Amino acid sequence: MTRHLLKLVWNRKRTNALIxxxxxxxxxxxxxxxxxxxxxxxxxxxxxxxxxxxxxxxAIDMRQTGDDTFTADQVATFKRIxxxxxxxxxxxxxxxxxxxxxxxxxxxxxRDFDGRQIGYQVSEVTxxxxxxxxxxxxxxxxxxEADEALAWQPVVINARxxxxxxxxxxxxxxxxxxxxxxxxxxxxxxxxxxxxxPGNFLFHLKRVGHPEHRxxxxxxxxVQPGTSAAFEEVLVKRLQGVAxxxxxxxxxLMEMRRTSFRTFLTPLAAAGIVSLFLLxxxxxxxxxxxxxxxxxxxxxxxxxxxxxxSRRSVHSQVITEQLILTTLxxxxxxxxxxxIPVLDLIxxxxxxxxxGGLVFAMASIYLLSLLCALYPSxxxxxxxPAEALRYE
Amino acid sequence: MxxxxxxxxxxxxxxxxFFTFISLFGICVTLVVLMVATAMLDHLxxxxxxxxRGDRTLGIYLMAMTGERSTxxxxxxxxxxxxxxxxxxxxxxxxxxxxxxxxxxVVSFVDGRRLELDLKRTDGEFWRVLxxxxxxxxxxxxxxxxxxxxxxxxxxxxxxxxxxGGPAVGKTIEADGQRFKVVGVVKDVPxxxxxxxxDIWVPFGTMAASTTMMGGELAFKGELVGNNFGLIVARSRAxxxxxxxxxxMRFKEAEKDIPDxxxxxxxxxGAETQFEALSRLLLxxxxxxxxxxxxxxxxxxxxxTFMLLPTVNLVNLNLSRILDRASExxxxxxxxxxxxxxxxxxxxxxxxxxLVGAAAGLIVAIATLSAINASGIIPYAQLGLNLRxxxxxxxxxxxxxxxxxxxxxxxxxxxxxxxxxRGRSV
Numbered sequence: 001m002t003r004h005l006l007k008l009v010w011n012r013k014r015t016n017a018l019i020x021x022x023x024x025x026x027x028x029x030x031x032x033x034x035x036x037x038x039x040x041x042x043x044x045x046x047x048x049x050x051x052x053x054x055x056x057x058x059a060i061d062m063r064q065t066g067d068d069t070f071t072a073d074q075v076a077t078f079k080r081i082x083x084x085x086x087x088x089x090x091x092x093x094x095x096x097x098x099x100x101x102x103x104x105x106x107x108x109x110x111r112d113f114d115g116r117q118i119g120y121q122v123s124e125v126t127x128x129x130x131x132x133x134x135x136x137x138x139x140x141x142x143x144x145e146a147d148e149a150l151a152w153q154p155v156v157i158n159a160r161x162x163x164x165x166x167x168x169x170x171x172x173x174x175x176x177x178x179x180x181x182x183x184x185x186x187x188x189x190x191x192x193x194x195x196x197x198p199g200n201f202l203f204h205l206k207r208v209g210h211p212e213h214r215x216x217x218x219x220x221x222x223v224q225p226g227t228s229a230a231f232e233e234v235l236v237k238r239l240q241g242v243a244x245x246x247x248x249x250x251x252x253l254m255e256m257r258r259t260s261f262r263t264f265l266t267p268l269a270a271a272g273i274v275s276l277f278l279l280x281x282x283x284x285x286x287x288x289x290x291x292x293x294x295x296x297x298x299x300x301x302x303x304x305x306x307x308x309x310s311r312r313s314v315h316s317q318v319i320t321e322q323l324i325l326t327t328l329x330x331x332x333x334x335x336x337x338x339x340i341p342v343l344d345l346i347x348x349x350x351x352x353x354x355x356g357g358l359v360f361a362m363a364s365i366y367l368l369s370l371l372c373a374l375y376p377s378x379x380x381x382x383x384x385p386a387e388a389l390r391y392e
Numbered sequence: 393m394x395x396x397x398x399x400x401x402x403x404x405x406x407x408x409x410f411f412t413f414i415s416l417f418g419i420c421v422t423l424v425v426l427m428v429a430t431a432m433l434d435h436l437x438x439x440x441x442x443x444x445r446g447d448r449t450l451g452i453y454l455m456a457m458t459g460e461r462s463t464x465x466x467x468x469x470x471x472x473x474x475x476x477x478x479x480x481x482x483x484x485x486x487x488x489x490x491x492x493x494x495x496x497x498v499v500s501f502v503d504g505r506r507l508e509l510d511l512k513r514t515d516g517e518f519w520r521v522l523x524x525x526x527x528x529x530x531x532x533x534x535x536x537x538x539x540x541x542x543x544x545x546x547x548x549x550x551x552x553x554x555x556x557g558g559p560a561v562g563k564t565i566e567a568d569g570q571r572f573k574v575v576g577v578v579k580d581v582p583x584x585x586x587x588x589x590x591d592i593w594v595p596f597g598t599m600a601a602s603t604t605m606m607g608g609e610l611a612f613k614g615e616l617v618g619n620n621f622g623l624i625v626a627r628s629r630a631x632x633x634x635x636x637x638x639x640x641m642r643f644k645e646a647e648k649d650i651p652d653x654x655x656x657x658x659x660x661x662g663a664e665t666q667f668e669a670l671s672r673l674l675l676x677x678x679x680x681x682x683x684x685x686x687x688x689x690x691x692x693x694x695x696x697t698f699m700l701l702p703t704v705n706l707v708n709l710n711l712s713r714i715l716d717r718a719s720e721x722x723x724x725x726x727x728x729x730x731x732x733x734x735x736x737x738x739x740x741x742x743x744x745x746x747l748v749g750a751a752a753g754l755i756v757a758i759a760t761l762s763a764i765n766a767s768g769i770i771p772y773a774q775l776g777l778n779l780r781x782x783x784x785x786x787x788x789x790x791x792x793x794x795x796x797x798x799x800x801x802x803x804x805x806x807x808x809x810x811x812x813x814r815g816r817s818v
Contacts, residue, residue, distance in 0.1 A: 015711065018704060018707060018708045018711065019708065021704050022701070022704045022705055022708060025700055025701040025704060026701060029701065229505075229506065232506055233501050233506065236499070236501075240569070247498070247499075247568055247569065248499075249497065249499050249508075250499075250506070262769075266769065274425055277421045277425075278421065278701055278702070280417075280421075281414075281417060281418040281421050281422075281702065281705055282701070282705055284413075284414040284417060284418070285414055285418060285705040285706075285708055285709055287414070288410065288411055288414050288709055288712060289708045289709060289711075289712050292411075292712035292713075292716075293712065
């Protein structure tokens, strides 16, 4: 039976080739959008490593343009700001930080570890960041006051980076590079937020008031739940009182999170809407083409009916033929996209997401193809033998 | 002849309504996506009011200071623009030169509410190069800039948010710890138009009070690379090459002012159109190269790639449609019509179909763009269809019509007359 159907498909190869091509392109479109969606979903489901609610960021503008210098005066002013903030009642904890959760700017570093190049994001943070962001320290400890006097640089890394650099060994107490020594490990820290892929992270300790440590450009503040926006103004006024001429901009992390989500989801939504319309177009087109093709084969179908084929068997013939075409198109598409993991073209797509995208695309295309075949095949099955044999 | 083709084409369209509908649907969807994308690109790189002289304007946008080991890439610095570009206004082929900063977010508080405003500092010439729609009052002048008067022009939204919508001229607005007297209110400008856009415009001179002093000199006044744009309006587009050459020379000249020659020895950048600036930003590693033609090629290639699926879909439909007309083709062939005539006829028919689809697409595109404007995804967006977008949409429609018409037309012309007359398959 299948062999016979394949023959029928082959006999109309020119028309069918175009249908296969159309299915092939549709498959690619669904695969790309589906994989992108699954990738974001996969990122979203992984633990974030910090808590963002009731945390505000105060961006500090020291009003200096350009280069990398800073003055002793600015260092002292920053210390005063940090002390001042902690005296305010609604503030539970505050810490300075170079890198900011959910922001698009990042500080990256990459070092050679016994021939392996390992990249990671870095941030310089002051001592209380663990309380502000509620970091989860899984091994060793977070920075403490005594660390500020050490002759070497204490660092805290995330578990992913610890695994990559030290493998199964216990990283606590080991030298990271140069004079950096690991004092603790946090289970996770995904600065770029839920939708970005997880990465490696390293915290340096920023010593407040130290003449060689640049004042942090961001002040992260955990406020008590229920603190109103009116406190923002109070906070800014207080800070401006301490640091004359500096400017401050407050933004809750919640708001930055929303912006970050929008940045990641807008392209997906746009691509999704466009591809939905494309699929609708393909669906309608397939219905039209199948209908027309079957109209042309009225005599063939009539003959089958006249020789005793049931409606159902005509029905299943049409649908099987369509599924054969779909399979060919999907196979071609799958062969093409299989080059991605084979040649390792796009690093961030792991096998699970790739297979998920493949299955999603296959399922959608088969479903679409089946839906499109139903109506034309029902029409074909309704053909009366007598009428069909007269058909010219 | 063409009239006859058109008549036949319309008759055919009316005959198989379902087919016509699905063909039109596909064409419409395809062209809407292309039109919306074009409108967005146009919004980003082509001059719109208030940039009334935009087509005669070259800008100094991106700039970099490079050395053996390090590079500072940013925008033009105030000192560079002031010392080297502003005097170009004296040249016979230059109409005027304006200097402006990029919008910078500042915060102010009104009755305990926090307002974020995008603040732009400009010179007086800015208001002559760009023609804003003033709802009340007027611009500030070069005089105001020179004397560092605390005056500001605000946009309509800021007037509403800050003053509740009533007249604002003469009132005081606080931004970033400074107090400005409002002298004018203009209509909102889209946020993606970096040259005109701001919520509040104030004179460069007022930066003085808020900026740290560096050796007695205002820091921003000493910058070669910084946070500003320079605009050079030419007398005519024909003067562009001359202006570009002049600016390139002045870049070289300014290199003697680089503060630490040990670290940096070159200034890079040039006068360019916004499309050239975008092409450089996207495609080129080096600052002095811009590749507008390559960017155009990349964008067209993307458009064609996007058209692939719709094209195959339409080709499929067209092929099915020919079958319908096998006997008509047979008759025409039997009476001596050449293959070329038939190919021509079918392509004309298909182009007509595409144009009808494009007309429908135009309406949908306008609706989509105004929905995007209303959604506020892009602040103050004023996406719309202008002549440029319309013409490129027409170009896309014609190209799409040809692309999807050629293969079916060729197949049709190869139909054997005898077979066709019997109404057999293609």
